[in-house]
Amino acid sequence: xxxxxxxxxxxxxxxxxxxxxxxxxxxxxxxxxxxxxxxxxxxxxxxxxxxxxxxxxxxxxxxxxxxxxxxxxxxxxxxxxxxxxxxxxxxxxxxxxxxxxxxxxxxxxxxxxxxxxxxxxxxxxxxxxxxxxxxxxxxxxxxxxxxxxxxxxx
Amino acid sequence: xxxxxxxxxxxxxxxxxxxxxxxxxxxxxxxxxxxxxxxxxxxxxxxxxxxxxxxxxxxxxxxxxxxxxxxxxxxxxxxxxxxxxxxxxxxxxxxxxxxxxxxxxxxxxxxxxxxxxxxxxxxxxxxxxxxxx
Numbered sequence: 001x002x003x004x005x006x007x008x009x010x011x012x013x014x015x016x017x018x019x020x021x022x023x024x025x026x027x028x029x030x031x032x033x034x035x036x037x038x039x040x041x042x043x044x045x046x047x048x049x050x051x052x053x054x055x056x057x058x059x060x061x062x063x064x065x066x067x068x069x070x071x072x073x074x075x076x077x078x079x080x081x082x083x084x085x086x087x088x089x090x091x092x093x094x095x096x097x098x099x100x101x102x103x104x105x106x107x108x109x110x111x112x113x114x115x116x117x118x119x120x121x122x123x124x125x126x127x128x129x130x131x132x133x134x135x136x137x138x139x140x141x142x143x144x145x146x147x148x149x150x151x152x153x154x
Numbered sequence: 155x156x157x158x159x160x161x162x163x164x165x166x167x168x169x170x171x172x173x174x175x176x177x178x179x180x181x182x183x184x185x186x187x188x189x190x191x192x193x194x195x196x197x198x199x200x201x202x203x204x205x206x207x208x209x210x211x212x213x214x215x216x217x218x219x220x221x222x223x224x225x226x227x228x229x230x231x232x233x234x235x236x237x238x239x240x241x242x243x244x245x246x247x248x249x250x251x252x253x254x255x256x257x258x259x260x261x262x263x264x265x266x267x268x269x270x271x272x273x274x275x276x277x278x279x280x281x282x283x284x285x286x287x
Contacts, residue, residue, distance in 0.1 A: 063214065064164035064239070065176030069267065119265055146265060 001152040004113040006055040009072045010034040012110035022092040027051045048138055049080040066152045074145040081136040086126045093143045113149040121146050162242025165212050168235035168286040173225035180212035180238050184279050210249055210274040215267040229257050237286050245282050252277030
């Protein structure tokens with residue numbers, strides 16, 4: 001089995017995003033990007049709302065067999081101009097990505113891996129960016145999670 | 155130089171069947187109990203190894219497959235025959251007739267795995283033993 005990559009994780013997160021209707025209602029999954037935001041969607045310049053997934057691989061923990069464990073740090077950034085939305089959005093991000101005590105995986109599945117758990121980390125916030133569109137601030141909502149995966153190094 | 159990588163260094167319990175336990179790490183302290191052979195004429199202490207006295211330990215995140223219980227690694231188990239593999243090489247250190255002195259379990263909710271530590275005491279060491287059949 002191949003080892004787990006950030007793109008495997010990104011695909012799993014986008015699938016989870018698509019399954020949470022409250023998130024899709026604010027940011028359709030086609031507007032959830034990995035890394036740099038797409039400049040255009042369907043020929044028009046991308047404007048908020050959109051989201052960006054920044055995924056960082058942690059150091060793998062190895063055992064004597066093929067199994068290994070690796071953390072992936074997830075930073076979700078959502079850009080939007082609707083000032084009434086951030087609080088609800090923030091809760092919906094947790095509903096999608098923060099595992100509960102009885103459901104630690106948060107319903108996330110990742111190719112080439114078994115999800116052990118997904119947990120919220122600190123450091124999230126809601127801040128206006130330097131950009132304004134049609135007289136409105138562009139807000140950035142950030143939330144951070146840590147995904148612990150079991151992979152197979154063959 | 156011909157160093158061993160530790161990667162692949164497992165612990166196998168010799169039995170029917172053999173059970174290989176995939177561990178985070180293992181360690182063995184090979185020693186001997188010392189008798190005091192000092193004499194006043196020498197003017198310094200001399201210790202004489204009387205009998206082999208070994209200890210070992212290993213730790214792992216317990217797996218659903220090949221559990222410690224499957225391998226007979228339970229508290230107080232005696233007469234165990236273990237092979238400690240040197241990385242992925244064909245070289246093993248064998249520890250026979252050892253006893254489980256303690257098993258520690260640790261469940262840390264702060265983003266970690268469920269982990270187990272096993273301590274072994276006693277038994278006889280055979281160096282560079284062949285793999286269990």
